[in-house]
Amino acid sequence: MEEINVGILGCGIVGTGVARLLMEKQKLLESRIGAVIKLKYVADIDTKKDRGIQFQEGVLISDALKVIADPEIDIIVELIGGQEIARDLTIKALENGKHVVTANKSLLASFGNELVKTARENQVDLAFEASCGGCMPVVKTLRESLVGNRIKSMTGIFNGTCNYILTKMSNDKLSFNDALEQAKEKGFAEADPCLDLEGMDSAHKLAILISLAYGMEINLGEIHVEGITKISPMDIEFAKEFGYAIKLLAISKNNSTNIEARVHPAMIPFSNPLSHVDHSMNAVIIDGDATGPTMLYGYGAGMMPTASAVVSDISDIARNIIVGTKRRVPILGCPESNIKIIPILPVKEIHTCYYVRFAAADQPGVLSKISGILGDFGISIKIVHQKGKRSNGYVPIVMITHLAKEEHAQKALQDISSLGTIMDDPVVIRIEEDRKE
Amino acid sequence: MEEINVGILGCGIVGTGVARLLMEKQKLLESRIGAVIKLKYVADIDTKKDRGIQFQEGVLISDALKVIADPEIDIIVELIGGQEIARDLTIKALENGKHVVTANKSLLASFGNELVKTARENQVDLAFEASCGGCMPVVKTLRESLVGNRIKSMTGIFNGTCNYILTKMSNDKLSFNDALEQAKEKGFAEADPCLDLEGMDSAHKLAILISLAYGMEINLGEIHVEGITKISPMDIEFAKEFGYAIKLLAISKNNSTNIEARVHPAMIPFSNPLSHVDHSMNAVIIDGDATGPTMLYGYGAGMMPTASAVVSDISDIARNIIVGTKRRVPILGCPESNIKIIPILPVKEIHTCYYVRFAAADQPGVLSKISGILGDFGISIKIVHQKGKRSNGYVPIVMITHLAKEEHAQKALQDISSLGTIMDDPVVIRIEEDRKE
Numbered sequence: 001m002e003e004i005n006v007g008i009l010g011c012g013i014v015g016t017g018v019a020r021l022l023m024e025k026q027k028l029l030e031s032r033i034g035a036v037i038k039l040k041y042v043a044d045i046d047t048k049k050d051r052g053i054q055f056q057e058g059v060l061i062s063d064a065l066k067v068i069a070d071p072e073i074d075i076i077v078e079l080i081g082g083q084e085i086a087r088d089l090t091i092k093a094l095e096n097g098k099h100v101v102t103a104n105k106s107l108l109a110s111f112g113n114e115l116v117k118t119a120r121e122n123q124v125d126l127a128f129e130a131s132c133g134g135c136m137p138v139v140k141t142l143r144e145s146l147v148g149n150r151i152k153s154m155t156g157i158f159n160g161t162c163n164y165i166l167t168k169m170s171n172d173k174l175s176f177n178d179a180l181e182q183a184k185e186k187g188f189a190e191a192d193p194c195l196d197l198e199g200m201d202s203a204h205k206l207a208i209l210i211s212l213a214y215g216m217e218i219n220l221g222e223i224h225v226e227g228i229t230k231i232s233p234m235d236i237e238f239a240k241e242f243g244y245a246i247k248l249l250a251i252s253k254n255n256s257t258n259i260e261a262r263v264h265p266a267m268i269p270f271s272n273p274l275s276h277v278d279h280s281m282n283a284v285i286i287d288g289d290a291t292g293p294t295m296l297y298g299y300g301a302g303m304m305p306t307a308s309a310v311v312s313d314i315s316d317i318a319r320n321i322i323v324g325t326k327r328r329v330p331i332l333g334c335p336e337s338n339i340k341i342i343p344i345l346p347v348k349e350i351h352t353c354y355y356v357r358f359a360a361a362d363q364p365g366v367l368s369k370i371s372g373i374l375g376d377f378g379i380s381i382k383i384v385h386q387k388g389k390r391s392n393g394y395v396p397i398v399m400i401t402h403l404a405k406e407e408h409a410q411k412a413l414q415d416i417s418s419l420g421t422i423m424d425d426p427v428v429i430r431i432e433e434d435r436k437e
Numbered sequence: 438m439e440e441i442n443v444g445i446l447g448c449g450i451v452g453t454g455v456a457r458l459l460m461e462k463q464k465l466l467e468s469r470i471g472a473v474i475k476l477k478y479v480a481d482i483d484t485k486k487d488r489g490i491q492f493q494e495g496v497l498i499s500d501a502l503k504v505i506a507d508p509e510i511d512i513i514v515e516l517i518g519g520q521e522i523a524r525d526l527t528i529k530a531l532e533n534g535k536h537v538v539t540a541n542k543s544l545l546a547s548f549g550n551e552l553v554k555t556a557r558e559n560q561v562d563l564a565f566e567a568s569c570g571g572c573m574p575v576v577k578t579l580r581e582s583l584v585g586n587r588i589k590s591m592t593g594i595f596n597g598t599c600n601y602i603l604t605k606m607s608n609d610k611l612s613f614n615d616a617l618e619q620a621k622e623k624g625f626a627e628a629d630p631c632l633d634l635e636g637m638d639s640a641h642k643l644a645i646l647i648s649l650a651y652g653m654e655i656n657l658g659e660i661h662v663e664g665i666t667k668i669s670p671m672d673i674e675f676a677k678e679f680g681y682a683i684k685l686l687a688i689s690k691n692n693s694t695n696i697e698a699r700v701h702p703a704m705i706p707f708s709n710p711l712s713h714v715d716h717s718m719n720a721v722i723i724d725g726d727a728t729g730p731t732m733l734y735g736y737g738a739g740m741m742p743t744a745s746a747v748v749s750d751i752s753d754i755a756r757n758i759i760v761g762t763k764r765r766v767p768i769l770g771c772p773e774s775n776i777k778i779i780p781i782l783p784v785k786e787i788h789t790c791y792y793v794r795f796a797a798a799d800q801p802g803v804l805s806k807i808s809g810i811l812g813d814f815g816i817s818i819k820i821v822h823q824k825g826k827r828s829n830g831y832v833p834i835v836m837i838t839h840l841a842k843e844e845h846a847q848k849a850l851q852d853i854s855s856l857g858t859i860m861d862d863p864v865v866i867r868i869e870e871d872r873k874e
Contacts (some may be wrong), residue, residue, distance in 0.1 A: 021727055032584050107443050135729070137581075140581065145745075148458050148465075148744070148752070150465065271532070288745060291735060294734060296734075298729070299717075304731060308586055410731035
C-alpha cells in the first residue's frame, strides 16, 4: 500500500490532536483512503513534555528545518501558530515542493496572498479547512459544494470564547467580567483573550471566507471590527424583550456593486437559527442564490475537532497523491488568474437597523429633541420604550430604528450626545433582520 | 479552455433547475473551475413543454440512448427518477464509460450496490450529493470532511413534507389531515405523498448515508420505518409540556458491536438544535468521535437547491477531468474492496425511552395495574401525568419511561392493551434524549 509521509510543525494542543488522530485512526484512514498516512516527524522546541502520546523513536524532534528538508515528506502540517516563524517555515516548505496544511487563520489573513502565490509558483497545495470554524467544513463547502452559487451573504458565529461569554451573560445574567472569568476557568478563554474579545479572531476567519466566496484577494485591513467588551446584561435583557439575541457576528454581503464585510455584536431575531447557537459552538449561515440559506454548525475550536479538520485536509491531499494529481481545487476557490482585488464597502456606507439605548435626563422634551435629530438625518424610529429604573435623575430610553445609513446614524448620535441631557455615550448595537425570501 | 460535455436525462423540476444553473452560471462556473461545462443534451420524452428556458437548437431531444451513446459526453446526469428506466439507463451510461451524477435516492437505496459495482468495473465515477438532503453537503462531509472520525451517530430530518406538516400541526394546532392539505396547496407534498408520509423517502436517504458512514453495503431492507400519519396534535401539545418537539427522524447509531438504523417520529428536547428545524427545512446532526456533534441545515428539496447539489457533483468530476484523473474519492467512502456487509440491529433489540399515552378507564387501580405490567418487564416510569379532559369515562394518561428495550416495551403495551380498562391502542412515541458529552 502506498505511503504518504506527513511532518507536523508545532506540537501544542492542535498538533498533539493531529498526531493522536493520525496514530489512533491509522487503520480507519487506511481503509477509507487506500493508503498509509505515516506520521514521520513532529517538530517542536519542547521534546520532553508529556503529551499523553507515545511517539515512536525518532518521530518527535526539535528541528523543524529537518522536517521541511526531508525529501520523503509529502505534506507539512503547520501548527505553530502566530505569524513570523509560521510564515517563514510555510514559505520554505512550499518552496521545497511540500504540500502544506495549516490551521493558522492569523497567518492566512495577513500573509495568505503571498502564500497562495508561493504555492502556485511551486505547484503545490495549501489547505486550511481548520483555520475557519474548526470542524465545520466551511472551506470545502464554499469551494466545492456551493460552486454553482453566487454567495449572497454569510453570517457566522466564529468565536467560541465570545459566544460562551454572551451565552452566560444571557442565560445566567452575569456581567461581562464575571462571564469572562468563567470562560477562563473552563478553558474557553486564553490568558490574554484580546484577539477573541476584540473580534480580530473572527475577522481573520471572515477575511479568508470572503476571499473564497467572492474570488477576491485576502483583504483583512478593510474589514470593520468591533468586539463584545461593551455589551451589558441590560442590553441583552432589552434585546430579549424585543425578540432578539445578541451574538458576535462575522457578516459579509454581496451587494450588486460592492462587498460588505464586518465583525461586530449584533441583534438577531429568535427566528434566526444562529440565535440558538449557544456556549462555545460555532455556526455559519451561507446564503447562496441557488441553495437559499444553508447552515453549518459545530465546535469551532478545541483539540480534536480542529484536528479532525486538519486530517480531512491531509486526506484530501493524500487522495490527490494516490491518483497522481495535485492542485485539483484552486486554493482560493478559483484559479489564481481569476482572483480579483475587490474593495470592501466602508462601514459608514452600510445600511442597517439600530438598537440604541440612552440614559436621558428625566425631564420633558428630551425624547422630542432626540427624535428630532434622528429625523433630521432621515432616520425613522420603529419602536421607542422608556425601560428600566430611574437612576440619578436619568432614565434609560431604548429605541429601534428602521433601516438607516451608518454614517447618518453615527452623526445623529454625536449630535444627541452633545445635547447635554444625555449621560455618557449612547449604546448602539446593529440589528441583522432575517432576509425576506 | 477545456470543454466538459454534460448530458441530462429527464427534464422535470430538478432537470430544469440543473439546465438553468449550468446555462445561467456558465461564466461563474468557468471562472471557478477553469473549464467550460457545456450542456450538450437534455433528453426528455416531452420536448414541447415550456420550461421557461431557451435551449439552443438541438439540445433538448427525446432520445436518452443517443445521449448515452455520444462519445463526446463526459458526464450523464440521471434525473428521471423512479427505478426501472433510471436503473437501465444508468447502467448503460456507466458501461459506456460515462461518469454518472444522480439525485435518485430510491434508485440508490434499491440498486446502489449494483451501480457501484458497475462503476468500478468500468472505472468511472458515480456521484449523488443531491440524493440526500438536497443542498446540504452531507455526502461530501461524510466521505471527505469527517474521514478521520468514527461516526458515532447520525440524526436527520430528511423529509421536508413531513417536517412542514409537523411544524404546522405544532405551530397552528392543525390536525394531520388539515396540515397535509396545506402542504399540498403550498406544493410541499406530492399528489401521492405516501413515500414521504410513511417514512420511505427518509429511509432511502438513511440507507445511503449509513453506507458512507460505516463503510457498508447499502442495506435498505433492514431499516425499521414508521411514518407520521398517527401523530396527533394532542401528543404534540403533551410533548411541548415535557420540553420536547416531535420530528420525523432518520437515526443511525454505531454501537460497538452493531449498527442501529431506523426512521420514525421521535420526541427530541428543545435543547437539541434539530427541534428548531421547522417548515420544509432539512438538517442532520452527525456525531463524530473527534468532531463531536456537527450539524448541516438547509433546503432538502426544491428545484434550485437540488440543482445546486447536482452541479457540485458535476464540478467535482469536471475538476477531476481537468487534472486528468477520476475515481479520486471512493463512491461509498472507502475503496470497494473494504466495503463490508453489516447487519442492522433489529428494532426489537434497541433501547430507548418512550412516551406513551393511554385512554384509561377513569376508575381506581388502573394506573397501578399499568405500572405493575411495566415493572414486570423491567420498565421504570420517569414521569406519569393524568392530562387532558375525561371523555366517555376515559381519561388520558401520559407517561415517560426510562431507557427500556423495545421488545419489552412492545410486550408490556400488548398486555396493557388487553387489560380491558384501556380504550384503543396506546400511542407510543420514542424519545431521543441528548447524548451526554
